[in-house]
Amino acid sequence: MTPVRPRSRILGTGHFLPPTVRTNGDIERLVDTSDAWITERTGIRERRIAPEGLVTSDMATHAARGALEMAGLTAADLDMIIVGTVTPDMQMPATAVFVQQKLGAPHCPAFDLSAACAGFLFGLSIADQFVRSGQMRHVLVVGVELLSRVIDWTDRTTCVLFGDGAGAAVVGPVAPDAPADGGRGILSTCICTDGSLAQALWIRGGGSVHPATHATVDQKLHFVQMKGQDIFKAAVRNLSASSRTALERAGLVAADLDWVCAHQANKRIVDQVVTRLEVPIEKVLMNIERVGNTSSASIPILLDQKMRDGTVRAGHTVLMCALGAGVSWGGAVVRV
Numbered sequence: 124m125t126p127v128r129p130r131s132r133i134l135g136t137g138h139f140l141p142p143t144v145r146t147n148g149d150i151e152r153l154v155d156t157s158d159a160w161i162t163e164r165t166g167i168r169e170r171r172i173a174p175e176g177l178v179t180s181d182m183a184t185h186a187a188r189g190a191l192e193m194a195g196l197t198a199a200d201l202d203m204i205i206v207g208t209v210t211p212d213m214q215m216p217a218t219a220v221f222v223q224q225k226l227g228a229p230h231c232p233a234f235d236l237s238a239a240c241a242g243f244l245f246g247l248s249i250a251d252q253f254v255r256s257g258q259m260r261h262v263l264v265v266g267v268e269l270l271s272r273v274i275d276w277t278d279r280t281t282c283v284l285f286g287d288g289a290g291a292a293v294v295g296p297v298a299p300d301a302p303a304d305g306g307r308g309i310l311s312t313c314i315c316t317d318g319s320l321a322q323a324l325w326i327r328g329g330g331s332v333h334p335a336t337h338a339t340v341d342q343k344l345h346f347v348q349m350k351g352q353d354i355f356k357a358a359v360r361n362l363s364a365s366s367r368t369a370l371e372r373a374g375l376v377a378a379d380l381d382w383v384c385a386h387q388a389n390k391r392i393v394d395q396v397v398t399r400l401e402v403p404i405e406k407v408l409m410n411i412e413r414v415g416n417t418s419s420a421s422i423p424i425l426l427d428q429k430m431r432d433g434t435v436r437a438g439h440t441v442l443m444c445a446l447g448a449g450v451s452w453g454g455a456v457v458r459v
């Protein structure tokens with residue numbers, strides 16, 4: 124008899140958005156841009172900005188508490204903490220360490236991973252492997268970014284895009300033949316990187332190539348720099364491909380999906396991907412208008428918002444896909 128493969132499931136989600144709103148109108152006062160240009164080219168009208176004193180691990184901890192509460196668990200139940208971020212509290216230790224400390228979680232592996240906007244899906248994929256193998260029971264996966272602190276607010280090609288926020292999910296086991304679960308679970312994941320595009324989106328300063336000096340600050344090497352069109356094309360191509368791979372691995376086709384929860388980078392990217400997949404626009408979850416691009420936090424924020432407002436319900440099948448710096452990308456099909 125073929126053994127039934129154990130499956131993992133998202134047991135709970137949570138998110139945190141700082142209260143301060145920065146509108147396109149506010150950005151018009153900083154750089155030569157317009158609300159009309161930003162809205163038409165990106166779909167973004169406003170984003171959230173973290174106040175001074177609030178740090179990445181604070182936002183991650185808020186989101187994690189929400190996910191634990193929805194899962195009916197406490198921090199004491201966690202066996203692993205993964206934080207996807209490119210805006211950590213500091214170079215070392217990992218932001219996940221501070222999340223562990225703030226949650227009061229027990230000794231367990233707690234580490235960051237750097238896959239930019241794909242960070243949450245990389246984390247979800249790792250969590251899925253550990254839970255399915257039986258090595259870990261409950262894994263916290265957080266996507267969190269405080270990009271407003273690494274954005275050059277005089278560079279109109281980047282400053283209009285990003286926002287701050289955190290999203291989290293607790294991944295845990297599903298009994299393979301439990302009827303109550305109704306087939307819920309992480310049905311597939313896929314992750315990938317194309318290092319030939321490393322130079323298309325980066326923060327060059329602060330590492331071994333350009334250790335921090337007065338000169339690196341003057342040269343603005345500690346800010347995000349991006350070749351927007353290269354990223355745009357890579358996103359449309361690879362998000363379509365990874366979505367198809369994730370569907371294939373799940374044994375499903377696009378028509379089986381209830382929702383697409385794609386990384387909120389640019390409304391035009393999402394539109395082009397779902398057109399290629401032939402998914403009707405009514406099945407596409409969006410919040411970019413109000414939140415902007417929150418990088419690794421974008422998928423778990425959107426998923427949590429839509430689960431809490433009842434749009435996404437237990438048993439719905441959701442396709443997730445994201446691409447970011449690297450370029451790294453991923454896809455996942457989850458029956459929530």
Ligand code: ACO
Nearest residue numbers: 156160164240279280283351352354355358388389446447
């Ligand atoms: N306001 C007004 N004009 C602008 C702005 C701005 N903020 N930014 C650029 N422009 C101008 C350019 O200078 C150019 O002017 P020109 O024609 O006189 O030379 C014109 O607008 C068109 O510029 P493009 O770069 O061709 O604009 P495009 O339509 O490609 O949109 C954008 C730029 C929004 C950055 C787009 O390329 C994009 O979204 N790329 C994906 C990048 C992304 O999402 N990165 C986030 C991280 S990775 C991820 O999440 C997938």
